[in-house]
Amino acid sequence: MQTDSKRFDWLAIVLYLAIALFGWVNIYAACYDEVHAQVFDFSRQHGKQLLWMGIGFLLAIFVLLIEPRIFSQVSYLLYGIVLLLLVVTLFIGSVTNGGKSWIDLGIFKLQPSEFAKFATALAVAKTVSAIDIDYTQWRTRATLALQVLLPAGLIFLQHDTGSALVFAAFLIPFFREGLSHLIFLYGVLAVALFIAALLVNPYLLIGILLVLCLLYLFVWLSKRTSKTYWHTALFFVLCSLFTLSVDFTFEHVLETHQRNRIYVLLGKVEDPQGVGYNVDQAKIAIGSGGVTGKGFLNGTITKADFVPEQETDFIFCTVGEEWGFLGSLALIAMYIGLLVHLITMAERQRSTFSRFYGYSVASILFFHIMVNIGMVLGLVPVIGIPLPFFSYGGSSFLAFTVLLFIFIRQDADRNALI
């Protein structure tokens, strides 16, 4: 099969390049100081990122030259290697910010969890693309769930909760493949109950639930069978148990900083100097940008180190502050445009493998974007995951690049059945 450059999706590539370059500009601004103003200063983050971007672009070209069927063929192997690396990280990983997710390779610290995303996407895509896949079988469901939860669990054990949560993004490709929409409803319900249980007395909540269930049974339903009784009863009991477990989960499973992040988001505690500090500073930085922003390198909050991790997880602050509402709008438009376009691309795939993989790419990126920008804007609890193609960081940039370009390569050959 000939690769034909004309068939590469140039819109996706252009969006990717635009976002990456805009990202670099903002990293440069975030760590700018007069002494280290040179672009090619590899001791500084903007210099290093330039290096990573160069490597990333080469890697992208390399990926585009690979025969697409190879992705499918090596998917389980890659998945296995990544799982191994994740396990190894648990033992020899170096600790950064309380997370043990890095393998120090001397010149470069590798973060296997970043690569776990596309490896898992490939592996699950491989599994669902089997001709004889039967979702009705519990065995299939269990296999798929395990494939996603295994790396997620290992990453969770590294205390990198954010990266572990990213695997929830796989719900979207599964949904596309036929997973019941109820899973989302239950998800939303669970989140709502969780928040409600933190805000009001759980017993009051159970009382409200009981009233609602009774209303459902005797007011809403016109026909009542024993099955509806049982289902409603089961629903009520499960919800009650969940509600009662929230307190325990919250106090004993979550760590202090995670609890505080949730509390801050819910407005139960106000501590602009402590836990809420990051978010508060982020909001100040963004809010002070106004419509047009303060201009390149003129950010005062981000430049003055008020925002922590400003070149990684909080990079969006620099955009908000220096480029204002218009710059932020442009970035969000590019991201959402890319995501929507990826879905369009996925839908035009003839193979389940590439369609599933395409959905996975879009969903993983979406999850990152939603959580990262949402966190900076104070809409989501603080979860430390990078903004794709944008945040400073070698592993994440390379991993996202590979993630995206594997799909672009597959898309170029979409007419071929794998």
Added chain:
Amino acid sequence: MSNQYSNRSGIVKIIFLAVGVIFVLRLAVLQIFDSEYKEKAERQSLRNVTQYPARGLMYDRNGNLLVYNEAVYDLMVIPRMVKELDTTAFCRALGITREDFDSRMMKAYIYSPYSASIFMKQISKEEFGRWESQLYKFKGFYISKRTLRIYDRPIAAHVLGYVGEVNEKDLEDNAYYKRGDYIGKSGLELSYEELLRGRKGKRVIQVDVHNREIGHYMHGQLDTMPEEGLNLYTTLDADLQEYAEKLMANKRGCIVAIEPSTGEVLTLLSAPTYDPNLLVGRVRGENFVKLNSDISKPLFNRALQAQYPPGSIFKIAQAMTALHLGAITPNTGFVCDKVLGCHNHPSARNVQDAIKMSCNPYFYYTYRRVIQQGKYKNIYKDSQYGLTVWHDYMLRFGFGQRLDIDLPNVKKGNIPDTAFYNRWYGKERWAFSTIFSNSIGQGEVEVVPLQMANLACIVANRGYYITPHLVRYYGPDSTKIDKYYEKHETGIEKEYFDIAVRGMYDVVHGAGGTAHKANIPDIAVCGKTGTAENYGEDHSVFIAFAPMANPQIAVAVYVENARGGGGTWAAPIASLVIEKYLRGEVKRKDMEKMYMDINPCQKLPLVRKIKKKKK
């Protein structure tokens, strides 16, 4: 089966778009509709550091430094920036208690959690040096350099005035001032505030989260350099001032000495006075309360604010006016018929004699001719007319108006006019017979000592005065103040003033003169005594100028509650001041010692001693 759910792609796209829209809406709220974050951003990342200019210095007429500055440090705090503070170590370093710390912190917090306010003010260089090295540990605190006034010679407190923190009214009246700024509160510090203060500068510094300065905002485009205050070159003679203050140290009263030809005030003091260093720095408030409540009123500037009846000194102005109006001639004589109480002396045969002997009946008759000129048959109307003319001439002598001296709160005294008496007695209910006391400087007439010194200048100048002032010029270009070069003519002929000069010469030197104690060997001193009647003991008053032919100094001396009239106390003190100025030293040591030591009024308590605390 693969495309069974392809319609779900639309749902996924909608979810993506929805999140994008939520973000954009949220951004719009943060960045466009809510200004709260913009303001917060201004406050925390940029620190406006006010740079205080050094206040202008003050020199005396011979180039001696009277007032200069000392660097002190204000410890500033931005309460919200205070983090991880080791309060115990902090309190130990600053030498304050925990309670003190809490109350200061609370005060700063109430003022504003986000902007800087003074935590501790006026820390001396030495004290600051002790914990300077620890400052970096105290996040949210920084140092602002200020200056305080210093006076090497504790003199001329009333002239120089003092500087204090701005109050609510200052803040309201003038947008230049910010809380914690200093402003001239009295004396020259107040009059020349705008010149002395210079202009504050501002540095906009970017501060990082650790409160470290990381450079100038916008490359310093918003910064302004402070402009130093301008120096004042005063007319005071520090040596003379110091000498005069010594003479008055155990007395109450005041001395004003002026160079007649220029109106330059050589010495201006009010006794009791105080050490200007008392009203500087952290001890200012405490000392101010003490001085303010002292019954001898050390803060009260008698030279400008005490309104006394002028007594016999006023007779000179009466004689000049009457001569000018033609009411009398130089050779007019009146019998001393004791129509007003008078001492025993031969009747005055002319104006010069009358001045020398200070004959009360003479001036009674003179004044009657001025007030009742016979223009109207109705004596009430006639008196009204006469008083109006007289009032106009008194104003030409600088009485009854605020002399435009460059010191604040000068009083104008009182020269009654027709409106005054109409109010007092009713229209056409008064005539000469009602108001004759004015003729001898009693009655309703009041003047401030400065006006008396100015009268001495008018006679010394033979008919004009230049508004007394304390600043010769200011600033690097030696800028002069035009109004202090204008002659104010009385419009009265010089030859009449020559008569007054000779009369005043006789007061000191002639037989029957009332102030022989003012005589200085080899110097022709001209003077006039007065006794300002008072509810208690009378005040002793003397004005003089010398030398007669070419007057270098005119002086007015008031000694309160000093028995014996102007000749007994005020005249010898005036002569000592004149000698000191003209000769540079006083040869009459015995007399000097005597008048320095004696307290004419031992009954009344004098200054309570205030211990000078270390700043």
